[in-house]
Amino acid sequence: MRLQCASAIRQRPLVSRLNRIGQSRNYRVAILGGGITGLTSAWQLSRDPRCESVTIFEKSNRLGGWIDSERVPVNGGEVLFEYGPRTLRSAVPTSLPLLYLATNLGLKDELIFTSKKSPAALNRFIYYPDRLVKMPGPSQHQESFIEKITRIIEELQDPVFEGLVSGIFKDIFGPPRHPSEWAKDESVTEFVERRWGSSVAENLVSAVYHGIYAGDIDQLSAQMLMGELRNNEGGVAGVGGFVSGGVLGSMVSRAMSKLKTRKMDDFMALQALATTPELIEHQARITRFLKESSTFSFKRGVGQLVEALVASLEASPKVKIYKNAEPTTLGRTLLSSSISIECTSLNDSKNSIWANYDHVISTIPPVSLAKIMRPITTDKTRTPVNEAPKIQNPGHTPYLLGKHNYAVTAMVVNLYYSNPNLLPVQGFGYLIPRSIPWTQNPECGLGVIFASQSSTGRTADNAEASQDTVPGTKLTVMMGGHYWDGRQEYPDHDTAVRMARTMLQRHLNITATPAVAKSRLQKNAIPQYTVGHLDRMYDLSKVVRHEFDNRLVLAGNWYNGVGVGDCVNQGIMASTFGIGYRLNAKSAKPSRWRPWESYDYKGWDLRGGVVTAPARLIDSKI
Ligand SMILES: Cc1cc2nc3c(=O)[nH]c(=O)nc-3n(C[C@H](O)[C@H](O)[C@H](O)COP(=O)(O)OP(=O)(O)OC[C@H]3O[C@@H](n4cnc5c(N)ncnc54)[C@H](O)[C@@H]3O)c2cc1C
16 A cells, blocks of 8 residues: 655644734744654644744763664675664554654655565464463464464464463453542552463563563553553453453453544543644554554664654754753742743853743653752852842652652664574564563563564565665574663673573574674663553652642653653643643534543643543544
């Protein structure tokens, strides 16, 4: 299927379905952090005629945050190494704002989609106990119903699935959970063990969470990460039914009535983009296209999105980007209630400059934000070149920000071999569950991505495309994560490469020497949503809104989703609803794509704090 050119979508002022609460004058915004959340916020603001100026403060000398793609010259061409995100999920509606952003930036022909029928989408493996086991799923070949069932039954005989069949019965016949208990959080392990048993948690679910969060299922929050499944715990028959049907029964029944559980925020983010007739048409086309793909990326890697965003921001006269700029103080001014930021002068670290903003969007780690909130600047090491304003005591905000402080560190090792036939199987890669004991996983491996296979796909015009210009085998080995919590020292480059190669030899029998080996230690890179995360986030949000007069907005991977698509959606929400826009009751009428009919959406005021819809999950036919 061809995806029609999105250049037909004219740039329009963003607010056809939104109107602004109260304030009629123009406004100025500061953004802390130049990762994907901060850059997306700036892009959205740059399109709003009422926004006077946008200033981005980025502490490092590069933009993009964890997004980091490198083109590496090799014999005869180039290969792409990713040190951060590499695959973007095609899920609808979550991915639509990201795809809209990409096409609007002129990247439509640069997109590469992985077909749902390709080995990279169909073949995902778990390493257990000493070999790769394929996860059951659709086959690449045409199968009758009987053949499919027979194959799946055969696949389920493998020891990694021990306890799965009995777990399914446990779930179906087990007692349903009363909806009033869903709000009580628990760990992913507790939820999975209660429904399906401990082997399922240990062998399967722990591996999946190694892949997404490099995290420990004993600590991760089921409410935050498995809300869609937990909401089905009432079963089909409900509480008191003879056989509840469990989560599985509910899911089958919902699938039959074509009902899906979606995040309300994803629809809100889509609404916050200018909803022109062209966008609606584009959305419908892109949705049909996405149905056939599992993930997507860009020809030059995810970093290409950052390059295009930065170019678009640099071309906007109202956007200023400061790199190597780390604000030193942030506070609400006593007299005007705007937010004041002190930042050291770029040329002279002894001097600092104060500036006032109507809104601040913070996308930096909460602990870093807490550090710069001080009642009054008493730091004598800097002399403000302009008058320091009187700022208010930050109240409880720094304390609550400090509670969001746990992220894991991962070592990413990229290897390229010129031999294209090193892998014993085709697929996306494999994950290592925590049931593999330390003696058999001394490197603390989390998983291996067969990057040469996930680097190819089809463009929007259905042509074959690859991120690499030469054949070969490209692998990414991920190590560390929660296993390295509390460590003071990490492997250096040589040790990391040696560990990665030992792992590959043990798991895949690869003994060849790579032509290129590059590693990157990503410290505190993946925030962990631990048990109680949602409650902590709502508490923090409430207090920040109150103490900063709805002018300080919190967004990004520390709060409401770590995927690049989630971060884009948070950036869009932050820079529209977060700074005072709300759904325009006349033109944002409920429909399939605007599923808020059962809520009093006209009253939703989402200014300040973590910008999220009052209802988290909703039923949708999309
Ligand atoms: C190894 C790895 C693999 C991943 N793989 C995937 C994947 O395949 N798919 C996917 O969807 N997602 C993936 N992710 C997650 C995704 O990349 C991140 O969640 C997302 O990029 C975070 O964006 P952000 O803008 O919210 O935060 P960040 O990228 O952390 O950006 C924040 C920015 O703020 C700056 N900053 C920090 N402190 C200050 C300060 N005091 N003042 C000013 N600036 C400051 C930082 O330098 C940074 O540039 C991966 C992440 C990692 C680490």
